[in-house]
Amino acid sequence: MTATQTPEPVYHTKGEIERETLAVYRRAQSYGWGDGMAEQAAAEFYAYQMAELKKRQGSEIRSVCAWCGAHIGGPVNAPPERTSHGICARCRRTVEAELGMEVTA
Numbered sequence: 001m002t003a004t005q006t007p008e009p010v011y012h013t014k015g016e017i018e019r020e021t022l023a024v025y026r027r028a029q030s031y032g033w034g035d036g037m038a039e040q041a042a043a044e045f046y047a048y049q050m051a052e053l054k055k056r057q058g059s060e061i062r063s064v065c066a067w068c069g070a071h072i073g074g075p076v077n078a079p080p081e082r083t084s085h086g087i088c089a090r091c092r093r094t095v096e097a098e099l100g101m102e103v104t105a
């Protein structure tokens, strides 16, 4: 055992976390832990990493269409305070047709 901790890897997608969760589970089993303990270790790892991932994504701005609410860009589950509004391609065409003018958003 060393005093210095290795820095925690940063996972960027749910898929990466799921793969690593499986690795945590297998590692726990290889330590001779029972299935219940291995499952718990994996579940804790998964919950923690998903929360961290959410926090990181939470600092990004989500963009939705002000007309129909369609997702335009950014993290899908961003909170309302980090959501900005634009216009999606479909609504832009509709609005442009209705107004007879070009819309920029």
Ligand SMILES: [Zn+2]
Pocket: 065, 066, 067, 068, 069, 070, 087, 088, 089, 090, 091, 092
């Ligand atoms: Zn729209």
